Amino acid sequence: MSRLSTGVEATAIEIKGLKKNYGKIEALKGIDLSVEKGIIFGIIGANGAGKSTMIKILVGSSNLSGGSVRVLGLNPFKDAALLRANIGYMPQAPALYEDLSAQANIAFFGAAHQLSNLKKQVAEVLEFTLLSERKNDPVYSYSGGMKQRVSLACALVHEPQVLFLDEPTAGVDPKLRETFWQHFRHLADKGTTLFISTHMMDEAVQCDKVAIMREGVVLVSDTPKNIMLLGNSAVKIIRGNTEEVFKVTNLPSQLPVLLRRFHLDSSITRIELEEDSLETIVLNLINGKTLEKPQEEAING
């Protein structure tokens, strides 16, 4: 496919004050997000958080009620034709023609893009998604995981620059989920930007950056490493038969402070560290729980 240069841009997706109302229901309440090119960006939240709504707006499949969005510097509504040639979209449901084979489905969606080497690209994505052996079987005979792979292949066939995946691993077994994430990382390494929604909290760690959503609002948007700092860590210091537990946030900077307080006391026989998992932190944020206030004063005192 020929390429058209449209300027210099570092971000793949730019969302400013995005709002979406369904009647009186506010599905998105003013979202601001920026996604750099070539990364895996995860949108994490419970069902009804507004993840799918946001993706539908970004691919130009749903109107917005307020704010603005840009994908590859393009307006999804005004520049729809140009944008659609450069994005891939995998909806939450498989959205496939069940009577047709995987190959026929992929070829049909690929045919929209007038690819000069469609057959070759269909064969490549079938190979990539490990579907070659059953490419001619009707989709209705596939397992749920295989249908998800066909759906992914349909989104990939025209080698999009930005890939929107709406809960791609829902209903997929852990082994296949791992394979999916390997695929996603492989695509990101090749320069594709992936915008993935999920309600699986443990998938946050697979992303380069995540935004955690609740009820149409982004609670936090950062790297998983930085989000880990929002969690609590427990430092258990054991001296003989006595134990003291100190709760801290930002363990890397607080642990030295804590240890200095004890002047490397020779009676300390053991130090145990317990950290909130990313899943716990995300869950706490989504559930609206205030993170437990750490005993900073005790440490500094």
Next chain:
Amino acid sequence: MAERSITLAQKSPSSPGHILKRLLAVFKRVLQQLRHDRLFLILSLAAPLMIVFFLKIFFDSLEGPGFTVSRFIVPIGAFIVHFLTYILCSISLVRERTSLTLSRMIVNGYRPTEIIFGYLLAYTVLATLQTLLVLMALGWFFNLDYQFGTQASIYLIIWLLAVISISLGILLSNLARNEGQMLPTIPMIIFPSVFLSGMLIQVDRLPEWAQWLSIITPVSYANNVLQKLIKPGGSLGDDWVSLVELMTFGLVVIVLASFTLKERD
């Protein structure tokens, strides 16, 4: 992060050749689906034959002096094709919406007009077969003995009505979000077609307000043309006004169908 130059693939070409290719891709895919769904295909073709068979039993019991069966059965044949093509096409398109394949097609770059005309062409193939079967069954069961030219003209009118019915199915399915919302349109199509089209009772014998309502069903225009056509020595041009009205009705419905297919909600 260092700034990088964005290089975008050019938008889906919009030359007539490329539009035709995408339209044919939709056409081919719908036909593939019809071919693979054997039960749907068999029922689509068997249903009109069964209806004609039951009509034969019904009309045999009505026959008497002065009763001309062809005055009723030819337009009823047209109605059967009209009704079935409407139902089959509209349900298929609504199914595309509920299964999200429609929005996926659009996000992939298929344009509403390409989808509409691809569907129209594919279902026209099915309607062509249905029309042929209905006419053969009518001829066989009711011993209709028309000359080849008259038969070909009847076929053309019923086929034209079938194409319009597909467009009508597409138009109304564009307004429905799911199969449940499509169901109320079925009586909306059946009742005006049966009672206001002149198929059973001549339109000029209806109350004036009902005569005005007859313009909403394409069957009334087809019936006008067919009634003149099946008279001895009748031809297509005998009621050219109704023929033009039928074609205009079809054109308006196709244009409306193209404009009402929403790209987004």
